[in-house]
Amino acid sequence: MQSKTFHGALGVAALLCASMAGSQAAPGATATLSGRITLLLPAKSKVDPDGSVVWIPGLRVAGTSPAATMASHEKRFEPRVVAVPAGSRVSFPNVDPIYHNAFSLSPGNSFDMGLYRKGASRETILKNPGVVRVYCNIHPEMAASVVVVDGNAFDVVQADGTYRITGIPPGQYEVHLWSDVAGEQTVTLTLEAGRNTDWSPQIDGTRYQRVDHVNKYGKAYPKAKNGADRY
Numbered sequence: 403m404q405s406k407t408f409h410g411a412l413g414v415a416a417l418l419c420a421s422m423a424g425s426q427a428a429p430g431a432t433a434t435l436s437g438r439i440t441l442l443l444p445a446k447s448k449v450d451p452d453g454s455v456v457w458i459p460g461l462r463v464a465g466t467s468p469a470a471t472m473a474s475h476e477k478r479f480e481p482r483v484v485a486v487p488a489g490s491r492v493s494f495p496n497v498d499p500i501y502h503n504a505f506s507l508s509p510g511n512s513f514d515m516g517l518y519r520k521g522a523s524r525e526t527i528l529k530n531p532g533v534v535r536v537y538c539n540i541h542p543e544m545a546a547s548v549v550v551v552d553g554n555a556f557d558v559v560q561a562d563g564t565y566r567i568t569g570i571p572p573g574q575y576e577v578h579l580w581s582d583v584a585g586e587q588t589v590t591l592t593l594e595a596g597r598n599t600d601w602s603p604q605i606d607g608t609r610y611q612r613v614d615h616v617n618k619y620g621k622a623y624p625k626a627k628n629g630a631d632r633y
Contacts (some may be wrong), residue, residue: 457556
């Protein structure tokens, strides 16, 4: 009787050990960070959270980052926010039937594409991490941003507020979130192997106000007398 009890206990112990082993992350397992960003805005304002980027500075994960494109379309930059690893090439095609001149005065990543017409595209390499403000020298209402990241562990937030970064080595990280209407915030998170960590913050854009910018010469845009003055 004792022998049967002893062997039965061994069997239960073996099952428990197998269960515990099965619940542990496999060697080399990576972590995932995901969530949904909620953007708070003034009453009657409508801006999707897709003008936001989540990233972990200095971290490289498996996979490649696609080339970034920011088109001039209907006197807007589309999309209005892109993110790229430092040293990436960004192209600016013109799909409008008018001229455009994409430029930036952002320190360390300034560029000037000059005038170019429909069907043409210009490109630049953005070498330094930071937010690159992009404008058109002809149309002052055109404004966009390129978030240049040290590393490639990032995701641009979707219109529904969701984002997802995979392939992260487990550990403690400082995670950054930047929004074109709510600024930047950081949080320290511990990411575990084989697990998804949910980070779904609210960001406050209720005090956002559009500020007029200067042209590529550092001067105010001239007053337009009619549509032809804006090409």
